[in-house]
Amino acid sequence: MFSILVLHGPNLNLLGQREPGIYGSLTLEAIDRQLEEAAAVLQVTVSSLQSNHEGFLVDAIHDALEQYHGILINAGAYTHTSIALRDAIAAVALPTVEVHLSNIYRREPFRHHSYIAPVAIGQISGFGADSYRLGLHALVHHLKQLELSTG
């Protein structure tokens, strides 16, 4: 059974009340619940962490090495600023899928660049809370393919 670490970056604790026209009305707890339901169907486990602090997220990525098969991450604004998060993902080399609620390419130019994208398997952006579910499916599919190819 695969275990997946779900990381939520800064300001995502305010989902539900934060700019609902952009990010939707679901709370982070509701998104995590949806992910747990999807994980049960996929027969994997998910553990979610949220932090507003870059270093905490870096530590969580390091700690994932011992415990998880893959990472699903919405790094929030750190997506566009954090070389440290990118380096942490590259360092642990765990398969990682990047997700965003909003379509970052339809928004301000400063959101068009992701430091995470080059070290991720792929990115899902713009499907609201469904981005997380789609990202989980993509990650689990990738892990299964990897398992098949490596035996």
Ligand code: DQA
């Ligand atoms: C976000 C997009 C980022 O640009 C923004 O800073 C966020 C949320 C999203 O999920 O759409 O905090 O990652």
